[in-house]
Every structure is written in structure tokens, then in C-alpha cells.
Amino acid sequence: MKTLKVGLISFAHGHAHSYLNAFLAMPEVEVVGIADEERSRVETVAANRGLRLFDDYRELLQADIDAVAICSENAKHAEHVIAAAQAGKHVICEKPLGISVDEMKRMIEACEANGVQLMTAFPCRYLASVAGAKQAVERGDIGDIVAIKGTNRGSMPGRWFVEPSLSGGGALLDHTVHVMDLMNWFTGSKVTEVYAYAATLFHEELQVDDAGMIHVRFENGVFGVLDTSWSRPKSFPTWGDVTMQIVGTKGNIFVDAFAQNNEVYSDATGKGVWSFWGDDMDHYMIQAFVQALISEQPVPISGLDGLRSAEVALAGYESVKQGQPVQLV
Numbered sequence: 001m002k003t004l005k006v007g008l009i010s011f012a013h014g015h016a017h018s019y020l021n022a023f024l025a026m027p028e029v030e031v032v033g034i035a036d037e038e039r040s041r042v043e044t045v046a047a048n049r050g051l052r053l054f055d056d057y058r059e060l061l062q063a064d065i066d067a068v069a070i071c072s073e074n075a076k077h078a079e080h081v082i083a084a085a086q087a088g089k090h091v092i093c094e095k096p097l098g099i100s101v102d103e104m105k106r107m108i109e110a111c112e113a114n115g116v117q118l119m120t121a122f123p124c125r126y127l128a129s130v131a132g133a134k135q136a137v138e139r140g141d142i143g144d145i146v147a148i149k150g151t152n153r154g155s156m157p158g159r160w161f162v163e164p165s166l167s168g169g170g171a172l173l174d175h176t177v178h179v180m181d182l183m184n185w186f187t188g189s190k191v192t193e194v195y196a197y198a199a200t201l202f203h204e205e206l207q208v209d210d211a212g213m214i215h216v217r218f219e220n221g222v223f224g225v226l227d228t229s230w231s232r233p234k235s236f237p238t239w240g241d242v243t244m245q246i247v248g249t250k251g252n253i254f255v256d257a258f259a260q261n262n263e264v265y266s267d268a269t270g271k272g273v274w275s276f277w278g279d280d281m282d283h284y285m286i287q288a289f290v291q292a293l294i295s296e297q298p299v300p301i302s303g304l305d306g307l308r309s310a311e312v313a314l315a316g317y318e319s320v321k322q323g324q325p326v327q328l329v
Contacts, residue, residue, distance in 0.1 A: 002294050005065045008034045009057045009080050010072035011041040012160060013094045015121065015282060019069045022286035024049065029290055035060035061087040067293060069121075069286075070094060073166040074173075078103040081118065085110040092119040092289045092299075096177045096313065097306030099168025104310060108303040119289050119299035120306030122181045124242055126284035127257045130182060133246065137186055142248030145187055147223040149247075150179040154240025156230035162206050169317060170208030172198040175228035176313035179242060180216075181301075184308050186246065189220040191308070195325040196316030202231050214316045237263070238274040 006023055008016055011034070023029045033052035036042045046053040054060040060068070061083060067090035070080045078098050084091045091111065097120050098104035111118040124130055137145065152175040160166040161174065184190070198212040210230040217223055232240055242257035260278030285301075292299045311328065319326040 003028060003030050004067060004290055004294055005030045005032050006067045006069065007032050007054075007060045007063065007065045009060065009068050009070045009084070010036050010076070011045065012036075012038075012073045012076075013071040015094060015123075016069070016071035017045070018280070018282040019071065019092075019121075019286055020045070020049070022280075022283040023069070023290075025283065026287065026290060028294060032063055032065045033060055058083065061089060065089060067091065067289075073160045074099050074168045075166045078107050081107040082110040085114045085116050085118070088114060088116060090117045090119075090293055092121055092286070093303075093306070094121045095181075095306065096168070096173055096310040097303060098310060099173075099314075101307065101311050101314060104303070104307040108307065111303060117293065117299045118303035118306075119292075120181075120301050120303060120309075121285065122178060122301050122305065122309075123281035123285040124178050124182060124257060125185065125301065126279070126281040126288070127242075128279050129255050129257055129259065130244075133244070133253050133255045134186060136253055137246065137248075141251065142246065142253055143250030145222050145246060145248050147225075147247045148183050148186065149225050149245045150183065151227040151241055151243045152176070152179045153227060153229045153231050155232040155234065155236060156203050156206070156210055162208055164208055167208065169313065170198070170200070170206065170212075171210050171228050171230045172196065172212035172214065172316050172320075173310070173313045175230070175240075176212075176214055176226060176316065177306075177309045179226050179244065180214075180224075180312050181305060181309040182244060183216070183218075183224050183226075184305070186244075187218050187220060187222045189218040189222060190328070191216045191224075191312050191315075192219050192328055193217040193325050194312055194315040194319050194328060196319040198317065198320045202229070212316065214312065216312060235271050237272045238276075
């Protein structure tokens with residue numbers, strides 16, 4: 001069996017923990033080490049797993065590895081992806097892929113020029129309800145898609161997510177990309193027009209938006225609307241939601257991505273908590289990344305997919321600034 005040697009760059013984003021667990025669960029993967037400039041974020045994880053810790057990601061890229069998972073702050077994605085590509089390493093990068101269209105294009109071009117693959121981390125494609133809905137659409141169960149209404153409403157994440165220089169934006173960026181990727185995937189079309197609203201409504205102290213609505217028109221005529229926010233309070237039983245109502249010419253499909261949960265009440269937590277028992281979307285996404293590299297096949301979610309999703313959110317901010325719809329080329 002061919003072994004894929006991997007490393008992880010940064011644990012700034014919490015998904016790094018589940019990605020590491022997924023890698024470690026695969027016999028065909030060897031995790032070589034973790035790089036993080038903030039040692040405190042990874043010391044315990046590295047020690048518990050017996051993994052080598054690198055203070056400088058460039059040292060990890062010089063090691064004997066085939067691929068890296070990048071979970072750094074949004075503003076650092078371009079630097080890390082381009083450096084990995086130049087070192088000849090395949091990449092899976094946390095969303096949003098970048099914080100400007102120009103840098104995302106440079107990331108994609110760097111990977112292509114160096115013969116490595118770039119995958120955008122969109123695990124929601126691997127949720128059972130989403131996969132089932134996609135199959136139903138492809139079978140023609142609801143005819144042709146006319147419109148999609150989506151939501152991604154979560155809790156305010158704090159930390160670097162609310163620092164514009166590191167995040168690149170607030171809820172409109174953070175919570176557009178996942179569901180917009182699903183809309184792009186389901187329609188098989190490109191967004192050509194964006195009209196958006198964004199504001200700071202729930203946390204007055206923030207320097208970024210925590211609420212937004214984004215409206216899109218696709219090249220094939222489909223309309224989409226997405227409710228993006230960090231509106232869930234600390235007492236809410238889970239971090240948030242991912243839903244889609246897909247309207248077709250012959251019927252509708254409603255997707256509630258995290259409906260597979262139990263309600264757990266504990267005096268220790270002081271509130272009710274949703275305990276999700278559905279399939280682990282991060283595991284299946286990492287598994288797909290690994291299998292594509294080992295079998296020398298294209299990764300299932302490309303860098304271009306990441307760009308197509310993030311550019312909509314970025315156009316949304318431009319629409320808010322102009323107060324009118326923005327066209328995408």
C-alpha cells in the first residue's frame with residue numbers, strides 16, 4: 001500500500017483538530033508533523049500524538065512530505081499555499097480560499113505551475129443529507145432548479161475571525177462560502193450578479209459585520225438567496241446551521257444538514273446541547289483528498305471551486321459599499 005506523508009500548517013482554525021484525527025485514522029497516511037508559529041496552540045496536541053512540532057512552516061515544507069493541510073488565518077492562506085506549491089507539496093486549504101480574487105488566482109496558478117493539486121476544504125458536500133439531495137437533483141426528481149434559499153447562521157467565533165487584517169471580513173465572508181459552494185455545485189453554473197446587505201447587529205463592539213443577506217443570479221438563470229450571520233447566542237445548543245430549500249420545476253427539496261442530532265441536557269453545561277450523530281463530514285472530505293492523491297486522480301473540490309465561492313462573498317462587500325448589484329465577469 002502506498003503511504004501518503006502529510007503535515008499540517010497552523011491550528012488557528014479549529015477544523016485542524018478534526019482533519020488531524022481523520023489523517024491519523026487512515027492506515028495509508030503518515031502524519032509527519034505540525035507547524036504553527038503560536039506553539040501554545042499545538043503543544044498539547046503534538047505531545048499527545050507524538051508528532052514533531054515545527055515553529056516555522058518553511059521547515060515543515062522542507063521535510064519528506066507529500067501534502068499539507070492549511071488551517072491558518074484567512075489572510076495567511078495565500079502565503080502558505082504558494083510556498084507549499086513551490087516546495088512541490090499538494091494542498092488542502094481551509095475556507096475561504098483567500099481574501100481577494102487576485103491572491104486566489106495566484107494560489108491556483110502556483111499549484112498548476114508546480115504540478116501539485118489544490119483542494120478547497122468544503123466538507124458540507126460530504127453530509128448525508130446534502131449528498132442525497134444532490135443525487136435527487138441529478139436524477140431529475142424535482143425537474144430543473146429554479147431557485148435556492150440557504151442559511152448559514154452561527155455563533156460569533158471571536159479571536160482572529162473578528163480582526164479584519166486576519167479574517168478579511170465578517171459573517172458575510174465566513175458564512176457565505178460553504179452554502180455558496182453547494183449552490184454552485186447543485187446548479188453547475190457560475191454566479192454573474194451579486195446584491196448584498198451586511199451590518200453589525202448583534203455584537204456592537206465588532207469591527208466586522210455579524211449579519212448579512214446575499215442575493216445572486218446564476219448564468220443559467222437560477223436565483224439564490226443566502227442568510228449569513230453570527231446571530232446565535234452563547235446559550236444556543238449548537239454552533240449554527242446549514243440549510244437549503246431547492247425549488248425545482250417539478251418539486252422542492254429541503255436540506256437540514258445537521259438534523260441528525262440528539263438533545264442532551266446537563267447541569268454541568270447549564271444548557272441543552274445538540275449532540276450530532278450523523279456521518280463525520282471532515283473525515284470523508286480528508287479521505288477523498290487522500291484517495292485522490294494516492295490514485296493520482298483530480299481532487300474532488302478544486303481551488304477554482306474555492307475561488308468561485310469566495311468571490312461571491314467579496315462581491316457582496318462591494319455591493320454593500322455601492323448600494324447596488326455587482327456584476328461578476
